[in-house]
Amino acid sequence: MQQVNHVPHQANLDAVFAALADPTRRAILTRLADGEASVGELAEPFRLSQPAVSKHLKVLERAGLIERAVDRQRRPARLKAGPMRDAVHWLEEFSQFWSTSFDQLDDLLEELKRSES
Amino acid sequence: MQQVNHVPHQANLDAVFAALADPTRRAILTRLADGEASVGELAEPFRLSQPAVSKHLKVLERAGLIERAVDRQRRPARLKAGPMRDAVHWLEEFSQFWSTSFDQLDDLLEELKRSES
DNA sequence: CTGTTGCATAACCAGATGGTTATATATAAT
DNA sequence: ATTATATATAACCATCTGGTTATGCAACAG
Numbered sequence: 001m002q003q004v005n006h007v008p009h010q011a012n013l014d015a016v017f018a019a020l021a022d023p024t025r026r027a028i029l030t031r032l033a034d035g036e037a038s039v040g041e042l043a044e045p046f047r048l049s050q051p052a053v054s055k056h057l058k059v060l061e062r063a064g065l066i067e068r069a070v071d072r073q074r075r076p077a078r079l080k081a082g083p084m085r086d087a088v089h090w091l092e093e094f095s096q097f098w099s100t101s102f103d104q105l106d107d108l109l110e111e112l113k114r115s116e117s
Numbered sequence: 118m119q120q121v122n123h124v125p126h127q128a129n130l131d132a133v134f135a136a137l138a139d140p141t142r143r144a145i146l147t148r149l150a151d152g153e154a155s156v157g158e159l160a161e162p163f164r165l166s167q168p169a170v171s172k173h174l175k176v177l178e179r180a181g182l183i184e185r186a187v188d189r190q191r192r193p194a195r196l197k198a199g200p201m202r203d204a205v206h207w208l209e210e211f212s213q214f215w216s217t218s219f220d221q222l223d224d225l226l227e228e229l230k231r232s233e234s
Numbered sequence: 235c236t237g238t239t240g241c242a243t244a245a246c247c248a249g250a251t252g253g254t255t256a257t258a259t260a261t262a263a264t
Numbered sequence: 265a266t267t268a269t270a271t272a273t274a275a276c277c278a279t280c281t282g283g284t285t286a287t288g289c290a291a292c293a294g
């Protein structure tokens with residue numbers, strides 16, 4: 001049976017959130033949403049050395065957010081969905097456990113604060 | 118005018134995702150979803166020193182995920198909604214930009230992969 | 235005043251992170 | 265065979281992180 005249930009795997013949540021914590025990596029992901037890209041193509045817009053980009057890609061790969069292909073000398077990266085969804089799920093479950101919806105939370109907390117004081 | 122629009126602020130996204138990348142801190146947040154708690158109350162379930170918990174709380178506070186109150190000697194922490202919502206929004210906008218929904222993404226990527234090869 | 239409780243802060247440490255340059259490797263082009 | 269291109273890897277560095285113990289300080293309790 002193929003893995004279908006995406007129970008947010010605690011260990012990977014660490015890696016996923018850590019990967020998302022860097023603005024360059026988020027930009028890389030956004031770029032990849034537009035289609036696969038090689039290391040060189042990714043390095044160009046950022047003023048970053050090629051090895052730096054390779055490192056970022058390795059972080060994203062370890063987090064499972066991307067996968068690498070092989071195309072001649074190029075090793076293009078493309079997005080993978082699962083882990084990002086795990087992150088969303090954690091946040092959603094958290095918000096659900098916490099309260100009803102994020103959109104009501106600030107108001108709700110304000111209210112609580114007022115009623116306590 | 119009060120801040121109402123929660124445009125995901127890039128700088129804080131760094132701090133928010135970084136804060137969420139630690140399992141202890143996620144556990145602290147989950148605990149706080151149950152109600153405010155003092156440093157001591159938070160330190161007890163984890164086998165962590167009190168200063169370690171204080172440090173985690175400072176990280177969460179810098180990310181804007183919690184706020185501290187003053188109650189006699191205690192300095193209880195409580196959740197704040199905004200930044201977490203920013204994180205959700207980033208992920209949602211990303212998924213939207215990327216494709217239609219996370220639930221369809223893996224299938225979609227699989228399909229793309231197949232049609233390319 | 236004295237002691238205790240709750241927390242913060244400082245000083246320290248090992249290991250991770252994010253960047254660099256230099257070098258190696260593999261594929262392509264000449 | 266040589267050279268050029270695309271990427272990886274190594275070695276190095278400064279800074280950040282997550283933990284510790286030791287200490288300081290403010291707010292009670294006696």
